[in-house]
Amino acid sequence: MVHDLHGFFYPRTVALIGATDKPDKPGTAILENLAHFKGAVYPVNPKHGTLLGHHCYPSLMAIPDEIDLAIIALPAALVERALEEVHKKDIRRAILISSGFAEAGEEGRLMQKRIAGKAKEYAIRVIGPNALGVYNTDNGLDSFFVSRERVSRPAPGRLSIISQSGAITVILMEALARDGMGIAKAVNYGNRLDVDDADALDYLIDDPQTGAVAMYIESVADGGKFLQAAKAFAAKKPLVIWKAGKHELGAAAVSSHTATLAGKYGLYQAAFRQAGAVEAFGFDHMIDASKAVALMDYPCVGKRLLVVTNGGGMAVAASDQAQLEGFTMPRVPDAVRQKLDQAFPPFFVKNNPIDLTGSGRNEDYYIALKEALPHYDAAVVIVLMGSTTVTEEATAIIARACHEAKKPVTCCILQGLGYTQEAMHALLKLGIPVYPSPERAVRALAALRKANQKKECE
Amino acid sequence: MVHDLHGFFYPRTVALIGATDKPDKPGTAILENLAHFKGAVYPVNPKHGTLLGHHCYPSLMAIPDEIDLAIIALPAALVERALEEVHKKDIRRAILISSGFAEAGEEGRLMQKRIAGKAKEYAIRVIGPNALGVYNTDNGLDSFFVSRERVSRPAPGRLSIISQSGAITVILMEALARDGMGIAKAVNYGNRLDVDDADALDYLIDDPQTGAVAMYIESVADGGKFLQAAKAFAAKKPLVIWKAGKHELGAAAVSSHTATLAGKYGLYQAAFRQAGAVEAFGFDHMIDASKAVALMDYPCVGKRLLVVTNGGGMAVAASDQAQLEGFTMPRVPDAVRQKLDQAFPPFFVKNNPIDLTGSGRNEDYYIALKEALPHYDAAVVIVLMGSTTVTEEATAIIARACHEAKKPVTCCILQGLGYTQEAMHALLKLGIPVYPSPERAVRALAALRKANQKKECE
Numbered sequence: 001m002v003h004d005l006h007g008f009f010y011p012r013t014v015a016l017i018g019a020t021d022k023p024d025k026p027g028t029a030i031l032e033n034l035a036h037f038k039g040a041v042y043p044v045n046p047k048h049g050t051l052l053g054h055h056c057y058p059s060l061m062a063i064p065d066e067i068d069l070a071i072i073a074l075p076a077a078l079v080e081r082a083l084e085e086v087h088k089k090d091i092r093r094a095i096l097i098s099s100g101f102a103e104a105g106e107e108g109r110l111m112q113k114r115i116a117g118k119a120k121e122y123a124i125r126v127i128g129p130n131a132l133g134v135y136n137t138d139n140g141l142d143s144f145f146v147s148r149e150r151v152s153r154p155a156p157g158r159l160s161i162i163s164q165s166g167a168i169t170v171i172l173m174e175a176l177a178r179d180g181m182g183i184a185k186a187v188n189y190g191n192r193l194d195v196d197d198a199d200a201l202d203y204l205i206d207d208p209q210t211g212a213v214a215m216y217i218e219s220v221a222d223g224g225k226f227l228q229a230a231k232a233f234a235a236k237k238p239l240v241i242w243k244a245g246k247h248e249l250g251a252a253a254v255s256s257h258t259a260t261l262a263g264k265y266g267l268y269q270a271a272f273r274q275a276g277a278v279e280a281f282g283f284d285h286m287i288d289a290s291k292a293v294a295l296m297d298y299p300c301v302g303k304r305l306l307v308v309t310n311g312g313g314m315a316v317a318a319s320d321q322a323q324l325e326g327f328t329m330p331r332v333p334d335a336v337r338q339k340l341d342q343a344f345p346p347f348f349v350k351n352n353p354i355d356l357t358g359s360g361r362n363e364d365y366y367i368a369l370k371e372a373l374p375h376y377d378a379a380v381v382i383v384l385m386g387s388t389t390v391t392e393e394a395t396a397i398i399a400r401a402c403h404e405a406k407k408p409v410t411c412c413i414l415q416g417l418g419y420t421q422e423a424m425h426a427l428l429k430l431g432i433p434v435y436p437s438p439e440r441a442v443r444a445l446a447a448l449r450k451a452n453q454k455k456e457c458e
Numbered sequence: 459m460v461h462d463l464h465g466f467f468y469p470r471t472v473a474l475i476g477a478t479d480k481p482d483k484p485g486t487a488i489l490e491n492l493a494h495f496k497g498a499v500y501p502v503n504p505k506h507g508t509l510l511g512h513h514c515y516p517s518l519m520a521i522p523d524e525i526d527l528a529i530i531a532l533p534a535a536l537v538e539r540a541l542e543e544v545h546k547k548d549i550r551r552a553i554l555i556s557s558g559f560a561e562a563g564e565e566g567r568l569m570q571k572r573i574a575g576k577a578k579e580y581a582i583r584v585i586g587p588n589a590l591g592v593y594n595t596d597n598g599l600d601s602f603f604v605s606r607e608r609v610s611r612p613a614p615g616r617l618s619i620i621s622q623s624g625a626i627t628v629i630l631m632e633a634l635a636r637d638g639m640g641i642a643k644a645v646n647y648g649n650r651l652d653v654d655d656a657d658a659l660d661y662l663i664d665d666p667q668t669g670a671v672a673m674y675i676e677s678v679a680d681g682g683k684f685l686q687a688a689k690a691f692a693a694k695k696p697l698v699i700w701k702a703g704k705h706e707l708g709a710a711a712v713s714s715h716t717a718t719l720a721g722k723y724g725l726y727q728a729a730f731r732q733a734g735a736v737e738a739f740g741f742d743h744m745i746d747a748s749k750a751v752a753l754m755d756y757p758c759v760g761k762r763l764l765v766v767t768n769g770g771g772m773a774v775a776a777s778d779q780a781q782l783e784g785f786t787m788p789r790v791p792d793a794v795r796q797k798l799d800q801a802f803p804p805f806f807v808k809n810n811p812i813d814l815t816g817s818g819r820n821e822d823y824y825i826a827l828k829e830a831l832p833h834y835d836a837a838v839v840i841v842l843m844g845s846t847t848v849t850e851e852a853t854a855i856i857a858r859a860c861h862e863a864k865k866p867v868t869c870c871i872l873q874g875l876g877y878t879q880e881a882m883h884a885l886l887k888l889g890i891p892v893y894p895s896p897e898r899a900v901r902a903l904a905a906l907r908k909a910n911q912k913k914e915c916e
Contacts, residue, residue, distance in 0.1 A: 024846045099815070104805045145816075151844035166816070167769020170844050174872050175894075218774060244771060249787050250778030256809040257770035283775055283895035284742075311625020312715035313702065316676060317741055320708030329707050347562045351714040357557070358603075358624070386609035386628050388482045414632050436633075437741035 005195065005203035007093040008127055009136045009185060011068030012039050015060055015091070017082050018073035019043030019051050026097050026145035027073040033148065036140035040065060060089040069093045071133065071143045076100030076108065079129065080115055087122040094119070095143050096128030102191050103130050103258050116193045131190030132166045135173070137183060138209050144188075146170055157182020158211030159294035162200045164258075165244075166190065168216045168283075175287050179434070180425035181294070184209035191258070196221035198229035205233050211297070212238040212451075214280075214290035218245045218254045219263050223271070230275035238293035238451035242280040243268045278450045288440050289447030291433040296408045301449040302377030303327050305442075307353035308368045309382035310360040310390065314412065315353035318380050318438035325446035327378075329353075336371045343367050358387050362394040369401035373409075378449070380441045382412040385420045395423050399430035408448055410434070412441040463653065463661035465551040466585060467594045467643060469526030470497050473518055473549070475540050476531035477501030477509050484555050484603035485531040491606065494598035498523060518547040527551045529591065529601050534558030534566065537587065538573055545580040552577070553601050554586030560649050561588050561716050574651045589648030590624045593631070595641060596667050602646075604628055615640020616669030617752035620658045622716075623702075624648065626674045626741075633745050637892075638883035639752070642667035649716070654679035656687035663691050669755070670696040670909075672738075672748035676703045676712045677721050681729070688733035696751035696909035700738040701726045736908045746898050747905030749891040754866045759907040760835030761785050763900075765811035766826045767840035768818040768848065772870065773811035776838050776896035783904035785836075787811075794829045801825050816845050820852040827859035831867075836907070838899045840870040843878050853881050857888035866906055868892070870899040 014034065018027040027045075031052050034041045042065065043051045046058040057063050060070070070086045072079055076098050086094050101112040112129065119126045127133055133143030137156040144151075151170050154177040161183060163169040169188040176183060185207065187200050197220050204210045213233065220226040233239050245254035245262030254262040272279045278293065280286035305327040309315040322329055329352050332340065340350040344364065349355035354368045365381065373379055381398055383390060402409040411427050411434045413420050424434040435441040472492065478485040485503075489510050492499045500523065501509045504516040515521050518528070528544045530537055534556050544552050559570040570587065577584045585591055591601030595614040602609075609628050612635040619641060621627040627646040634641060643665065645658050655678050662668045671691065678684040691697050703712035703720030712720040730737045736751070738744035763785040767773040780787055787810050790798065798808040802822065807813035812826045823839065831837055839856055841848060860867040869885050869892045871878050882892040893899040 029846065100805055146844045147846065150846060163771075165769070165771025165774075167767075167842055168771035168775075171769070171772065171842060171872055174844065174878075178872075216771065218771070244774040244778055246778045247781035249781040249785075250774050252787070252809075253765075253770075253774045253777040253811050256811070257773065257807050257813050282779070282897040284897070307711075309625075311623070311629070312711075313621075313623025313626035313674065313676070314629065315715065316623075316702040316708050316711045317626075319711040320702055320704050321740070323705035323707040327707075329710070347558055349715050351710075353711050353715070355715050384625055384629060386604045386632065388487070388605065388608060414629055414636075420632075439740040439742070 003203050003206065004125060005199060007068055008095070008134055009141065010139060011093065011141070013042065013065055013067050014039060014069045014071060015042045015044055015063060015067045016071045016073065017044045017060065019045050019056060020048070021051055029145045029147045030071060030073055030097070030143055033142035033144060036142055038139045042067065060085045067091045069095065071095045071097065073097040073145065076111060080111065080118065083115060083118055083124065086124060092124055094124050094126050095131065095133035096126060096193070097131060097133060097143065097145055099130040101129045112191060112193055119194055126194040127187065128190050129193060132169055132188040135186040137185070152177035155182040156184065157294065158184060159290055160184045160204050160207070160210040160213050161186040162197065162213055163188045163216040164190070164197065164218050165216055172214065172286065179291065180428045181291055192221050198222065198225040201229040201233045205236055210237065212290065212294040213240070214286060215239065215241045216286070217241065217243055218258060219260050227271045227275060230271065230277055234276035239275070239277040240280050240286060240289045240293060240447065240451070241272055241277045242282070242286040278447050284440065285443065288435060288444040292410060292444040292448040293451045295428070295431050295433050296448055298408050298448070298452055300452050301408055303449070304377045305329050305445070306372055306376040306379040307382070308356070308365060308379060309353050310356045310358060310387055311382060311384045312355050314382045314384065314438045315355060318382065318412070318442050319353065321439040321442040325442055327442070327446070332372050333375050336375060339371050340368065359389055360387065361389045362391055362397045365394060366397045366401045369398065369405065373401065373405040373407050376407065378407055378445050379409045380412065380438065380445060381409055382438055385413060385423055392423060395426040396430065399427060399432050402432060408445065410441040410444050412438045461661050461664065462583060463657060465526055466553070466592055467599065468597060469551065469599070471500065471523055471525050472497060472527045472529060472599070473500045473502055473521060473525045474529045474531065475502045475518065477503050477514060478506070479509055487603045487605045488529060488531055488555070488601055491600035491602060494600055496597045500525065518543045525549045527553065529553045529555065531555040531603065534569060538569065538576065541573060541576055541582065544582060550582055552582050552584050553589065553591035554584060554651070555589060555591060555601065555603055557588040559587045570649060570651055577652055584652040585645065586648050587651060590627055590646040593644040595643070610635035613640040614642065615752065616642060617748055618642045618662050618665070618668040618671050619644040620655065620671055621646045621674040622648070622655065622676050623674055630672065630744065637749065638886045639749055650679050656680065656683040659687040659691045663694055668695065670748065670752040671698070672744060673697065673699045674744070675699065675701055676716060677718050685729045685733060688729065688735055692734040697733070697735040698738050698744060698747045698751060698905065698909070699730055699735045700740070700744045736905050742898065743901065746893060746902040750868060750902040750906040751909045753886070753889050753891050754906055756866050756906070756910055758910050759866055761907070762835045763787050763903070764830055764834040764837040765840070766814070766823060766837060767811050768814045768816060768845055769840060769842045770813050772840045772842065772896045773813060776840060776870070776900050777811060779897040779900040783900055785900070785904070790830050791833055794833060797829050798826065817847055818845065819847045820849060820855045823852060824855045824859045827856065827863065831859065831863040831865050834865065836865055836903050837867045838870065838896065838903060839867055840896055843871060843881055850881060853884040854888065857885060857890050860890060866903065868899040868903050870896045
C-alpha cells in the first residue's frame with residue numbers, strides 16, 4: 001500500500017501557485033529550484049505568459065494535465081481561495097509555503113483553522129503553512145524558497161531530516177553539505193495544520209532511501225502518536241532528535257515565535273528514551289550524531305574504545321571525553337603490543353591511546369588499526385595533517401583498516417582549510433565520519449552506540 | 459627590567475643547530491620558517507656549505523656574530539654535546555626541539571636530568587625538550603618544525619597561546635587561522651626542563667602585543683608558582699585554560715604520553731577559580747572562549763542578554779543555552795517595542811528574542827540593535843545568510859550597531875561555505891567573533907563575562 005504521504009515526495013506533476021520572477025519572492029526561488037525536479041512543473045500566475053522557460057498558466061484549471069501536488073506560495077490572505085481551486089482541480093496534496101498564520105497572531109490562527117477545516121472536507125493532505133515543504137534528492141523535488149546559491153543542497157545520501165523549524169532545516173542542510181554529507185529527504189512542516197512530526201516519521205520508516213533520521217522539534221502535535229511513531233521508527237532505523245525549548249528561556253522563545261507550548265522537557269526526554277531515540281543536545285551534537293548514525297551501520301556497538309593518534313594532547317582530550325561517554329579504554333593486549341614493538345620505533349606509545357607521534361606515517365595507522373582494532377568495539381582515529389609524514393593517502397589507508405576490522409570508527413581531522421577539508425570529504429566518501437575536535441569524534445561514536453543499542457545485543 | 463624570557467621571543471640573532479635540507483627533517487622546516495624572521499639566521503651543520511641561500515657554518519664557534527638564541531634540532535643523543543657548544547659561544551637561550559627525553563622512558567629521563575643540570579650550571583635558559591618552541595608574529599620568529607604549507611600560521615593578533623602539547627599548539631593555530639583570528643605569540647614548552655607554564659604566563663603579563671592568553675595544560679610544574687602566575691595574569695588580562703587529563707582515562711593517557719602525572723582535576727578547578735581564569739572544557743570551547751576574550755575588551759559584562767535573529771529555531775537554541783550559562787533574557791521594554799512596532803511589519807516578533815524572520819533585511823538588524831541593545835548587557839546576533847533579504851553588507855551594519863551601543867556581541871553564522879566564510883572573516887575584522895552554532899555563540903559570551911567579572915563590577 002502506498003503511504004498517504006508518498007505523493008508529497010514523489011509526485012509526477014507539480015503546480016506552483018504564486019510562481020513569479022520578482023527577486024526575493026518565494027515563488028521565484030521555488031520555480032528556480034523546481035528546475036531540478038524530474039517531473040512536470042506547471043507555474044500558475046495570471047500575470048505571466050511564460051516564466052523561466054515554462055508556459056505559465058492563468059489558473060490551475062487551465063493546466064491540461066492531472067496535478068499530483070500543489071505548492072502554494074501566495075500571501076496568507078489568498079491561500080484559502082487557492083485551496084478551493086486545488087480542490088476543484090482534484091489535487092490531493094498541497095504544500096502551503098505562506099506564513100502569516102497561527103504564528104502571526106489571532107487573525108492568522110483563525111485563518112489557519114478555517115483552512116484546516118476545508119482541507120479535511122476536501123480530503124486534501126497539507127504540509128504547512130509557514131513551511132519550506134519538501135526536498136527529495138531521489139527525484140530533485142525542491143519546494144524550498146531559498147536559492148541554491150545562498151543555501152547549498154546536500155547530494156543524495158542516507159540521512160533524512162524532519163524539522164519543525166525552517167531555519168534549522170536550512171542550516172542543517174548547509175552544515176551537512178559543508179561536511180560532504182548527503183541526505184535522502186528533508187521535510188519542514190512548519191505550523192503542521194495537517195501533516196505533523198509523527199506522520200513524517202511514519203512515512204520514512206519504509207522509505208528505502210532513508211537510513212536514519214535527524215529530527216528537530218520544539219513541540220509535538222500529539223504526544224501519544226509521536227511516541228508510537230518514534231518507537232516504530234527507532235526499532236528499524238537510527239533516530240536522532242533535537243528538542244529545543246528545553247529550558248525556561250528556550251520555551252519562552254518557542255511560544256513567542258510559534259505560539260505553541262514547548263511542553264515539559266522531562267516528558268520529552270522520557271519519550272526519547274522509551275522510543276530508543278538518541279537525544280542531540282544542540283546544533284553541533286545534532287550534526288555529529290546524525291553523521292555517525294547515517295554513515296555507519298552496525299547492529300550493536302560495545303564500549304571498549306581504541307584511540308590512535310599522531311598527537312598526544314589530542315588523545316588526552318579524546319580519553320577525557322571517552323570517560324564522560326561511558327567508554328572503557330583497555331590497554332592493548334600483550335600479544336598486540338609485541339607486534340607493535342616489532343613494527344614501530346621505541347618512541348611510539350603502544351598503550352591505548354596508541355600514539356604514533358609526529359613521526360607516524362600513513363602505513364603506521366594501518367598497522368596500529370589492523371593489529372589492535374579487532375580487540376576493541378570501536379575506535380577514534382586522530383590525524384594531525386600538519387605532520388610531514390602523513391599524506392593525503394592516509395585517509396584511504398585508515399578506511400581500509402577500519403573496513404577490514406568491520407568496526408565503527410570516527411576520525412578527528414580539523415576541518416576548514418583546503419588540505420584538511422579534502423581529507424575529510426575523502427573519508428566521508430569511504431563511510432567514515434570526520435569531526436573537527438577529538439571530543440566530538442568520541443561523542444559521535446557514543447551516539448552511534450546508543451542508536452544501535454538494541455535489546456538483543458546487551 | 460627586561461624579562462628573563464624576552465630573549466626567547468626577541469633575539470636579534472638565531473643559530474639553528476641541525477639545519478638541513480633533507481625532506482621531513484625538523485631542521486629543514488625550521489630553517490624554511492626562519493625565512494620570515496626579521497633578524498639574522500645562522501644555520502649550523504658541518505655537512506653543508508650553504509642551505510636555503512644562507513651560508514652554513516660548520517660549528518657555533520665559527521659564526522662571526524654574537525648569538526642570542528640557539529635552536530637545537532638534533533637527535534636526542536647529540537643534544538648534551540650541543541649544549542656545551544652553546545655555552546662556549548656564550549649563548550644564554552636555547553630551544554630544544556628534540557624528542558626522546560623524559561617522555562621516551564628511563565634513559566631519556568636521565569639524559570634530560572643531565573642536560574638540566576648543565577643548563578643550570580651554564581646559566582642557559584631552556585625551552586623544551588620535545589617542544590615546538592616559539593612563534594612570534596611581532597618579528598616573524600618561528601621555531602616550529604611544521605611547514606607553513608601544512609599548518610597555516612595565524613596573522614598578528616591579540617591572543618597568545620601557551621601549550622604543554624605540541625599537537626594542541628598546532629591544531630589551535632590551525633583553527634584560529636581558519637577562523638581569521640590573529641595571534642600574538644605561541645609557545646610550546648614540551649617537557650619543561652626549565653621554562654614552564656608559570657614562566658610563560660609571567661612573561662606575557664607585560665607583553666604589549668598580548669591581550670589575552672589561551673593555555674593548554676595536562677599538568678603544571680609547580681602548583682604554587684602556577685597559581686601565583688595565573689592570578690597575576692588574570693588580574694590584568696583574560697586567561698582561558700584548558701586542563702586535559704581530567705578524568706581517569708584522560709589522566710592515564712597523559713602519563714603514558716608524557717610520563718607525568720595529571721594531578722587531581724578538582725585541585726586544578728579550584729586554582730582556576732581562585733586565579734580568576736576561565737576554564738575551557740575542551741577543544742571547541744577553548745577556541746570559542748579565546749576568540750571572545752581576545753577580540754572584546756569590556757571591563758565587566760552583566761547577565762541581561764538580547765537575542766536578535768532571522769530564524770526562530772536558532773533563537774530557541776540560543777535561549778536554551780542562555781539559561782544554562784546563567785543569562786537572563788528580559789523582554790524588550792515597552793518604549794522600545796513601540797518603536798519596533800513602527801519600524802517593522804507586524805509578523806516580526808518583537809519580544810526577546812527579536813525575530814526578523816526570513817524577511818529581515820540588513821537594516822532591520824541595525825534598527826533592532828540600535829533600539830534594544832542599550833537596554834541589555836550583551837547580545838547574540840544570529841544571521842542565516844541563506845535569506846535573500848540579507849546581503850554581505852549585513853556584517854558591517856551589525857558591527858556598527860554593536861560598536862555604537864558599546865556592548866559585547868557575538869554572532870552566529872554557519873561557517874565553512876564560501877559565502878558565509880567571508881561574512882565571518884569580515885565580522886572578525888570588525889572585532890565581533892563569529893560562531894558556527896547558536897549555543898557556541900552564547901557560550902563564548904558567557905566566557906567573556908566570566909573573564910571580565912572583576913570584583914569591582916559585581
